[in-house]
Amino acid sequence: MSDTGFSKQGTTLTVTPRDRLDTVTSPVVEEEVLQHLDGVKLVIMDFSQLEYMSSGGLRMLLTLEQQMEDRGGHIEVIHANDYILEVFEMVGFFEVVKVIRDK
Amino acid sequence: MRKQVSSTDTVIWLMFRILPVQILLAAVGAVNGIVSSYFASNYVGTHAMSAVGLYGPVTMLFSAVSTLLSGGSAILVGKYMGKNDQDRVQKVFSVNLLLSAGIACLFTVLLLLLGLLDLTGFLTQDALVRPLLNTYLIGQAIGVLPMILGNQLPVYLSLEDRPNLTLVASLVYIGINIVLNFLFVQVLHLEAFGLALASSLGMWIFLGVQASHFLSRKTKLHFRLKHVSWQEGKEIIQVGFPGAAASGYQTIRGIVVNKLLEAAVGTVAISAFAAANNLLGIFWAVPAGMLAVSRLMISIAVGEEDRQTLVDVTRNMFRRFVPIMLGICAVIILCAEPLTSLFFRDPSDPVYEMTVWGLRLLPLCMPLAIICTHFTCFSQTVGQKGLVHTVALLDGVICVTVLSALLVWPMGVNGVYLANVLNGVICVLVFACYAWRKHHRFPRSAGDWLVLPEGFGAGPDARIDISVRNMDEVLTVSKEVIAFCERRGIDGRRAYMAGLCLEEMAGNIVAHGFTKDRKDHRIDLRVVHKDENLILRIRDDCVSFDPRSRIEKANGAGRFRNIGIKMAYKAARNVEYQSILGLNVLTLKL
Numbered sequence: 001m002s003d004t005g006f007s008k009q010g011t012t013l014t015v016t017p018r019d020r021l022d023t024v025t026s027p028v029v030e031e032e033v034l035q036h037l038d039g040v041k042l043v044i045m046d047f048s049q050l051e052y053m054s055s056g057g058l059r060m061l062l063t064l065e066q067q068m069e070d071r072g073g074h075i076e077v078i079h080a081n082d083y084i085l086e087v088f089e090m091v092g093f094f095e096v097v098k099v100i101r102d103k
Numbered sequence: 104m105r106k107q108v109s110s111t112d113t114v115i116w117l118m119f120r121i122l123p124v125q126i127l128l129a130a131v132g133a134v135n136g137i138v139s140s141y142f143a144s145n146y147v148g149t150h151a152m153s154a155v156g157l158y159g160p161v162t163m164l165f166s167a168v169s170t171l172l173s174g175g176s177a178i179l180v181g182k183y184m185g186k187n188d189q190d191r192v193q194k195v196f197s198v199n200l201l202l203s204a205g206i207a208c209l210f211t212v213l214l215l216l217l218g219l220l221d222l223t224g225f226l227t228q229d230a231l232v233r234p235l236l237n238t239y240l241i242g243q244a245i246g247v248l249p250m251i252l253g254n255q256l257p258v259y260l261s262l263e264d265r266p267n268l269t270l271v272a273s274l275v276y277i278g279i280n281i282v283l284n285f286l287f288v289q290v291l292h293l294e295a296f297g298l299a300l301a302s303s304l305g306m307w308i309f310l311g312v313q314a315s316h317f318l319s320r321k322t323k324l325h326f327r328l329k330h331v332s333w334q335e336g337k338e339i340i341q342v343g344f345p346g347a348a349a350s351g352y353q354t355i356r357g358i359v360v361n362k363l364l365e366a367a368v369g370t371v372a373i374s375a376f377a378a379a380n381n382l383l384g385i386f387w388a389v390p391a392g393m394l395a396v397s398r399l400m401i402s403i404a405v406g407e408e409d410r411q412t413l414v415d416v417t418r419n420m421f422r423r424f425v426p427i428m429l430g431i432c433a434v435i436i437l438c439a440e441p442l443t444s445l446f447f448r449d450p451s452d453p454v455y456e457m458t459v460w461g462l463r464l465l466p467l468c469m470p471l472a473i474i475c476t477h478f479t480c481f482s483q484t485v486g487q488k489g490l491v492h493t494v495a496l497l498d499g500v501i502c503v504t505v506l507s508a509l510l511v512w513p514m515g516v517n518g519v520y521l522a523n524v525l526n527g528v529i530c531v532l533v534f535a536c537y538a539w540r541k542h543h544r545f546p547r548s549a550g551d552w553l554v555l556p557e558g559f560g561a562g563p564d565a566r567i568d569i570s571v572r573n574m575d576e577v578l579t580v581s582k583e584v585i586a587f588c589e590r591r592g593i594d595g596r597r598a599y600m601a602g603l604c605l606e607e608m609a610g611n612i613v614a615h616g617f618t619k620d621r622k623d624h625r626i627d628l629r630v631v632h633k634d635e636n637l638i639l640r641i642r643d644d645c646v647s648f649d650p651r652s653r654i655e656k657a658n659g660a661g662r663f664r665n666i667g668i669k670m671a672y673k674a675a676r677n678v679e680y681q682s683i684l685g686l687n688v689l690t691l692k693l
Contacts, residue, residue, distance in 0.1 A: 055667040083599040090673040
């Protein structure tokens with residue numbers, strides 16, 4: 001079990017992973033998210049508590065996006081720090097997953 | 104927090120991995136000298152043996168030139184590979200081969216002229232020996248080009264992780280030499296010409312086996328006339344000259360010592376000294392091989408400004424190479440009498456006792472030579488020219504001749520043996536004194552012996568070494584690297600990217616490289632903070648793999664494949680990959 005936060009309002013699930021999404025923590029978080037997806041159309045990944053994300057985290061997001069597309073929904077990423085945003089830019093992530101930047 | 108581990112184990116493993124080939128290469132010359140002497144003395148006669156002996160100084164000259172070119176090239180190529188400068192490596196390779204071929208052709212013409220026109224009067228006036236010498240020179244002329252070229256290639260083969268090809272070439276050469284000597288000398292009775300022809304044709308095979316790698320697609324080194332740079336040629340000669348000069352000095356030393364022995368003791372002492380040296384020749388391959396290994400490691404480490412590896416190589420020399428040599432020396436000393444019996448059967452003959460003492464005293468030079476040549480090579484590589492030339496002169500001629508002149512009269516031939524040992528002691532003390540002058544204390548550790556240029560490398564606080572053997576260890580890499588960067592005051596972005604790059608690349612290696620075979624593997628990661636640059640180095644011992652090839656393949660197949668490698672390449676300002684000595688080395692700069 002990770003210490004990821006989950007809150008559900010209607011068809012929106014907000015997921016707040018903490019500290020790191022890497023090769024070890026990402027599969028755990030992914031599994032937990034999948035368990036909460038009944039009736040969900042929008043998954044908001046709140047990265048306000050996330051300090052570090054590696055390719056493991058990116059793969060998790062891509063998998064979740066695919067899962068949501070299959071369900072007629074999608075995911076959004078919010079409150080990602082500058083370094084994580086730069087990583088998204090490097091791999092062309094913005095074209096696949098909706099990322100809302102902080103103003 | 105996991106304990107940080109240096110890459111000392113990798114250095115030791117590397118040094119012993121390439122040592123056998125280097126020893127065998129050095130032994131080839133000694134073995135073939137023994138083969139030639141055996142066939143000459145047993146199947147041709149003493150006059151042919153004299154011709155072989157008279158050719159000795161010519162061999163030393165060719166050896167000096169070959170050493171100059173190969174030694175200078177080895178040092179330069181190592182440095183350039185350490186700096187990831189592939190362009191200059193190619194230039195050195197091309198000009199090295201061109202210079203070697205050109206000089207070899209000149210020597211070939213010279214030998215042919217000497218032999219065909221009977222111009223060998225300056226070597227001997229003996230009417231029975233001279234015709235044999237002339238035909239011997241003609242036969243040797245055929246093998247000069249492959250000999251000089253063939254002795255350039257082992258360095259490059261080692262760097263391209265093909266040292267075994269030199270091993271194969273050496274073994275084939277020994278075998279071919281024996282067979283052809285039997286055929287030409289014993290069966291066809293070609294006498295001195297047959298002796299030389301056997302050796303020469305064997306040399307062409309030696310060259311051909313090694314050269315086959317550079318004609319294949321596996322090599323990254325290509326001879327191209329457009330790559331030839333005379334500036335690099337000049338560098339090769341300047342860097343390699345002290346090594347060659349040492350050979351030249353030793354020739355002078357040999358002549359002077361022989362004259363002293365003849366005057367003080369008699370020609371019997373010269374025979375004993377020569378016999379002891381011939382027998383020890385094969386054992387000298389061990390220090391020669393150890394030097395070749397150290398030279399390669401030192402030059403790469405200097406190019407990378409890797410202070411730790413220099414210390415590791417030096418420490419390994421003191422703690423492993425020297426004790427191994429001492430063990431071999433003990434065996435030689437214990438076997439002095441049986442070894443002497445190979446050449447002289449009569450113990451009552453004065454030459455027997457003199458040779459035995461030679462085999463008891465001269466081996467003590469070998470461990471001292473290992474230390475001395477290690478630091479000579481280091482000084483050559485970092486450009487301490489004054490020290491190098493001073494030691495070359497002391498070691499090459501001054502110490503032995505002066506000490507021999509002092510000791511030969513009261514002690515006979517044993518005085519000359521002792522002079523050689525004391526020479527080794529003096530040369531080691533010269534390096535110790537040089538280090539003392541720099542550090543203001545007598546060297547106590549491996550690092551103390553090394554006098555590094557100002558600003559060389561990064562201090563211990565400015566670098567971090569992490570060793571990874573499994574995926575669990577990968578996962579803590581980014582945290583340790585980010586923590587190091589924060590301690591060094593590096594900006595958050597570079598700290599984050601440094602941790603990310605290393606974790607991604609190490610994770611890929613563990614996931615894909617470690618699983619290619621059943622062997623244990625390790626990854627050595629290093630982060631160096633120097634002059635506001637952040638340099639990341641990832642070194643692993645898996646099968647040769649250039650990560651860029653994955654990016655190029657993935658671009659067509661799917662943009663989210665190999666994300667980790669793509670992220671690392673985009674985060675870094677500069678990425679260089681090399682395969683050195685069987686290791687994958689990836690260097691990223693942020």
